[in-house]
Amino acid sequence: MSTHLLESAWETLAAEAIRRRSTTEKYYDRYLYPIIKEKLQSNSPSIIIMAGLRGIGKTTLLLHLSTAYEKSLFFSLDHQLFTTIRLYDFIKYLVEIKGLTYFFIDETHNYSAWASELKALHDWNAELHFVISGSSALGLSRPDRRARFYFLSPLSFKEYLSYTHQKIPEAIEWRNSKQSMEMVVKYHLEQHFETYLLGGGFLSSLNLSADDFCATYYEAIRKTLVEDAVSYGKMNKEKINDLEKIITFLALSSPGELSYTSLSSSLGIGKGTTIELVNILRQMQLIRILTPHPSSTAVIRKQPKMLFYHPNLRSVVCSKLGVKANRGAIREEYVVFHLTLAGYNVHTIKGEKRSPDYFIEKETKKDFIEIGGLNKGRSQLSNGGIVVKGYNLIATGLV
Numbered sequence: 509m510s511t512h513l514l515e516s517a518w519e520t521l522a523a524e525a526i527r528r529r530s531t532t533e534k535y536y537d538r539y540l541y542p543i544i545k546e547k548l549q550s551n552s553p554s555i556i557i558m559a560g561l562r563g564i565g566k567t568t569l570l571l572h573l574s575t576a577y578e579k580s581l582f583f584s585l586d587h588q589l590f591t592t593i594r595l596y597d598f599i600k601y602l603v604e605i606k607g608l609t610y611f612f613i614d615e616t617h618n619y620s621a622w623a624s625e626l627k628a629l630h631d632w633n634a635e636l637h638f639v640i641s642g643s644s645a646l647g648l649s650r651p652d653r654r655a656r657f658y659f660l661s662p663l664s665f666k667e668y669l670s671y672t673h674q675k676i677p678e679a680i681e682w683r684n685s686k687q688s689m690e691m692v693v694k695y696h697l698e699q700h701f702e703t704y705l706l707g708g709g710f711l712s713s714l715n716l717s718a719d720d721f722c723a724t725y726y727e728a729i730r731k732t733l734v735e736d737a738v739s740y741g742k743m744n745k746e747k748i749n750d751l752e753k754i755i756t757f758l759a760l761s762s763p764g765e766l767s768y769t770s771l772s773s774s775l776g777i778g779k780g781t782t783i784e785l786v787n788i789l790r791q792m793q794l795i796r797i798l799t800p801h802p803s804s805t806a807v808i809r810k811q812p813k814m815l816f817y818h819p820n821l822r823s824v825v826c827s828k829l830g831v832k833a834n835r836g837a838i839r840e841e842y843v844v845f846h847l848t849l850a851g852y853n854v855h856t857i858k859g860e861k862r863s864p865d866y867f868i869e870k871e872t873k874k875d876f877i878e879i880g881g882l883n884k885g886r887s888q889l890s891n892g893g894i895v896v897k898g899y900n901l902i903a904t905g906l907v
Contacts, residue, residue: 509593514601517593521583525574528582532572536670538565539849540660544573547656548610548637555626558641560660561793561817562728563712566641569660570612573639580610585619596625603633610637617642617736643736644792659793662709662818664849665701665842665905671714673700680906683875683894688903701902705838709820722827729755729824732792740788750777751785758795758814759825762834763865765856766797766814786814793817796844801855801867813856815841840865840879843896843904850907864893 544556560566567584574582581602585595595613602608616622626638644659666676673695680691692698700708706721707713712728713721733751737743753775772782789795798813816822819841826833844854844866852870857863864876876893879901896904 509597511601513593514598515605517589517598518581518602518606520589521587522581524587525571525582529571529575532568532575536667536675537572538569538660538667539664540658541569541572544569544639544658545576548573548577548639554637555630555655556637556639557655557657558639558660559644559657560641561644561662561710562732563710563725564660564662565711566660567614568711570614570639570641574610574612577610579608580612581608582612582614584614585622586615590619594625595619595622596628599629599636600632603636609635611639613638613640615642616640617739643732643739661793661845661849662820663711664846665704665708665902666907668704668708669695669697669700671711672708676906680903682896682900682903682907685900688899691906692899692902697902701905704905705819705842706823707820709818713820719827722824725820725824726828729794729821732794736792737788740791741784747781747785750775750781751789753777754782754785754789755794755825756829758816759822759829759833760831761837763813763815763837763840766812794821796848798844798854798856798866801853801869815844817841818845836880839901843877843879843901846904846907850904 540558544558547554547556558566558569571582574580590598599608599611602611613622622640626640629636630638641660663671669676676691676695678691681687703718706718707716707725710721710725712725716724730752733748733755737748737751754771757771757775766786768779768782768786771777771786772779775782777785786795786797790797794817796815796817798815800812815837819838822833822837822841847854847868850870852868852873855867855869857865857867857876864878866877866879868875868877877896878893879896894900
């Protein structure tokens with residue numbers, strides 16, 4: 509390949525990287541930042557794959573990471589230059605001529621040969637470090653068995669506060685009602701909590717009104733369905749429409765058991781196709797499926813439970829549909845998202861009246877929890893547990 513062409517690409521992309529790095533001056537560390545940086549600082553060469561939903565800050569995280577390394581370059585594979593040059597040739601040129609060893613590559617899913625070419629580069633020079641980002645489908649293709657895969661989740665409530673208002677320095681035990689109340693009151697968090705529920709999990713929302721974010725992010729969801737679903741199985745226009753049907757059905761539903769039979773009947777989709785499509789939405793991190801504890805007995809519900817992966821997704825879809833999002837579902841998605849992010853395993857409970865919502869466990873901590881509004885009592889917790897409401901509910905986002 510022409511050296512002149514590769515040098516021109518270097519000059520263009522290096523200048524663009526400098527310009528874009530300036531946008532990270534107000535960046536606050538995401539939870540993955542120290543994990544990836546520690547991996548890069550180890551002596552072992554690496555290929556690190558970071559995937560996740562659109563608009564959650566993958567590009568910003570890559571840019572911020574790239575500022576820590578002198579012999580590095582950030583660039584995006586959706587740049588038109590990569591219609592005329594190969595990734596392999598470009599990086600090999602930068603290693604041999606420019607002495608670079610760290611590469612932070614965005615929008616990797618736009619370059620079909622990324623996995624094979626990165627593997628070839630790693631085989632050619634095992635001292636190179638790659639951090640790449642893109643859609644959730646990246647996790648399906650690992651160029652090397654030693655590659656590390658990380659999924660970047662939406663912003664937690666605590667991370668959102670860092671970006672928009674203030675950092676919360678104190679550690680908090682969300683189970684402690686008094687401590688939760690003091691924290692929420694001290695930092696005036698109730699108003700920020702309501703704003704967070706409308707779009708605060710996504711960096712792309714921070715400079716938009718709630719209405720504008722919902723409008724633009726619904727199109728991002730549709731783009732995800734159209735462009736990413738093909739990586740998970742054989743797709744056609746009908747199946748893509750069915751994926752959107754399931755998303756709409758979930759947005760209009762209150763939290764409850766997921767019966768594949770009733771879902772397929774309601775939507776006019778075959779049961780086998782329904783199971784396939786629900787699993788695809790789960791892998792794309794648009795929804796989450798909560799299942800019984802592996803060692804459960806008959807007291808655990810037989811059907812799984814389906815929620816949006818993050819409450820903002822429900823808010824976005826409901827806004828598009830012109831309906832008010834179910835408040836109970838939003839609460840459950842907020843709590844489950846944050847407890848899962850904090851390392852808890854969250855499981856469903858027997859689907860009978862007056863049973864708690866979930867069983868949670870983290871190391872030696874185990875509890876039944878009931879999630880609800882301010883009027884929710886302990887009637888569902890006859891065998892003990894925690895009612896997660898009010899200040900405690902908000903505080904789960906601060907762990």
